[in-house]
Amino acid sequence: MKTNNLKRRLREGSVCFGTFLTIGNSDVPDMLKHLGFEWFVFDMEHSYISFEMVKEMEQAISDKDLCPFVRIGEIDQYLVKRALDAGSQGLIVPLVNSAEEARRVVEFAMYPPRGVRGAGPGRASSYGFEFGDYVRHANDELLIGVQIETKQALQNVESIVSVEGVDIGFAGPSDLTMSHGLYDDRSNPTVLAALSKVVDACRAAGKIPGTLAATPEEVKKFKDMGFKFISLGSDGKFLTLGAKKYLEAREA
Secondary structure, rough: HHHHHHHHHOOOOEEEEEEEEEOOOOHHHHHOOOOOEEEEEEEEEOOOOHHHHHHHHHHHOOOOOEEEEEEOOOHHHHHHHHHHHHHEEEEEEOOOOOOHHHHHHHHOOOOOOOOOOOOOHHHHOOOOOHHHHHHHHHHHOOOOEEEEOOOHHOOOOHHHHOOOOOOOOEEEHHHHHHHHOOOOOOOHHHHHHHHHHHHHHHHHHEEEEEEOOOOOOHHHHHHHHOEHHHHEEEEEHHHHHHHHHHHHHHHO
């Protein structure tokens, strides 16, 4: 099966950058793949992308050393299975609030004896032509990210990221902000302390701290805080900011 080079770079301590894709069209990753991103997350939690579209979008980047992730909508064995069978090398799972929930994610994503994933990998195994190779190595090549985005998750973050099989503790700045009743005040000291707690917990457990930078200014801030897996906005953000800059040129 295809080697997950991103997993190796992250384990070596590199800071790796990607983005979330929310527009359900394979032209989007086909265009963005030339810019130097190291990973894409196909977002099935907050967008209208279907599994069929995820497969097409992943096919569009198969000629590049880009790690495809899927963010599923909830902790669900069926959703995990479909995401991985389509060829994803990584998962981002929202609202993981306890170590037990993190263990369920790992169990659903791993083949026996480490987990309970069913043996029907489809595109992931080149439609069965590489079945033996895939099922032997899939557990080791997979990247599993769990989102820390609530007060409860923050309280349990040390035990969550310590779960064997979890690779990335992904802090959700907007949801952590909302969870603390601060609405859109992402730079509030309470939020920054929460983000730092995720970084510290990941470091202590030997895991990768991740997050999403909503602005270019946040990129440096999050990198300086110690995050290693950083999303640079999203496709929708690129589209609207680019259009805004052109419209602002009317006044120049």
